[in-house]
Amino acid sequence: MHYCPADDLGMVGLLDDLVVVASSITQTPENPHWRAAPRDAIAESREARRVVTRPEQTPNAHDRSESGISRWILKPARESLMFAHRKKPLFPVKVGEVNPKFAQKLLEQFGGRSGEFTAMTEYFVQSFACDKPAIRDMLLDIATEEIGHLEMVGLMVEQLLRGAERESAYENTLFSMMGKGPQFCDSLGNAWTSDWIRASGDIVADLKHNVSAEAGAKMAYDRLIRQTDDPGCKETLNYLMTREISHQRMFLKALDTLGGITAMEGTVKPEAELNTYYNLSRDGRGDQGIGVDERGPWNAEGEWQFVDEPEEKLSAKVEGPGA
Ligand SMILES: [Fe+2]
Numbered sequence: 499m500h501y502c503p504a505d506d507l508g509m510v511g512l513l514d515d516l517v518v519v520a521s522s523i524t525q526t527p528e529n530p531h532w533r534a535a536p537r538d539a540i541a542e543s544r545e546a547r548r549v550v551t552r553p554e555q556t557p558n559a560h561d562r563s564e565s566g567i568s569r570w571i572l573k574p575a576r577e578s579l580m581f582a583h584r585k586k587p588l589f590p591v592k593v594g595e596v597n598p599k600f601a602q603k604l605l606e607q608f609g610g611r612s613g614e615f616t617a618m619t620e621y622f623v624q625s626f627a628c629d630k631p632a633i634r635d636m637l638l639d640i641a642t643e644e645i646g647h648l649e650m651v652g653l654m655v656e657q658l659l660r661g662a663e664r665e666s667a668y669e670n671t672l673f674s675m676m677g678k679g680p681q682f683c684d685s686l687g688n689a690w691t692s693d694w695i696r697a698s699g700d701i702v703a704d705l706k707h708n709v710s711a712e713a714g715a716k717m718a719y720d721r722l723i724r725q726t727d728d729p730g731c732k733e734t735l736n737y738l739m740t741r742e743i744s745h746q747r748m749f750l751k752a753l754d755t756l757g758g759i760t761a762m763e764g765t766v767k768p769e770a771e772l773n774t775y776y777n778l779s780r781d782g783r784g785d786q787g788i789g790v791d792e793r794g795p796w797n798a799e800g801e802w803q804f805v806d807e808p809e810e811k812l813s814a815k816v817e818g819p820g821a
Pocket residue numbers: 614617643644647715738741742
């Protein structure tokens with residue numbers, strides 16, 4: 499492992515912290531080349547940030563297991579850690595009965611497209627590019643809350659599987675082959691993928707997406723609640739569903755501060771066709787069950803230019819190179 503040849507002392511110090519943490523978990527002091535010798539400037543920077551990096555500086559912080567693998571216990575670089583785990587869920591998780599089939603359905607909210615891991619990762623990643631400090635703070639608050647939700651869903655899955663090997667339903671689920679506990683997949687066994695994350699670098703686009711994502715989470719909990727009779731499950735799921743509604747409202751409020759749901763993402767202005775409505779689905783005959791032609795606020799006269807027969811308007815000549 500080598501130090502990054504960065505000139506920025508702050509950056510070097512930060513990278514050095516990460517190297518130290520990674521090495522403390524995976525390397526042994528018996529392997530002297532587990533770290534390159536730090537430059538004086540790095541050592542000074544590290545000292546200034548009160549990070550302890552050598553075992554002789556921490557006589558009681560060196561724990562050696564019988565296997566010979568040593569782990570160094572590091573003092574935090576700052577007064578408080580960036581993330582900390584408290585062994586206390588946000589809301590009580592108490593499942594009444596073992597139910598492997600329901601546990602598998604619940605995986606949708608653990609490793610599924612609209613699940614808690616997706617939400618947590620998504621809002622966290624979005625926060626980096628957000629140039630609105632207050633909205634960035636909100637994204638981080640909600641992302642961190644979603645970690646708590648992920649833990650609650652995981653605890654529920656674990657409780658729903660406790661002693662489940664004796665249940666015939668267990669044989670029909672993916673748990674019988676992949677093991678107990680929550681898997682990082684959805685209710686159908688599809689592996690979680692970062693393709694499900696939307697982080698566009700544009701906060702308006704991201705907030706609109708987040709409103710939709712929270713609607714997906716709300717619907718998933720809604721369906722789960724309707725598929726269980728277990729009061730403990732219902733109560734916990736109802737709490738989670740309620741919080742997703744809260745998040746959706748927060749995202750909508752944040753969007754309001756940027757111009758509301760019609761706020762424009764990006765920077766390029768639209769052309770004159772913006773308020774034109776093309777009536778491209780016509781000849782509705784409700785009495786034959788194939789739909790009707792209806793109007794609404796989305797194409798109301800005044801604000802919108804309603805083009806009833808747009809074929810002529812839309813039949814512009816295609817002109818390409820050499821045409
Ligand atoms: Fe959540």
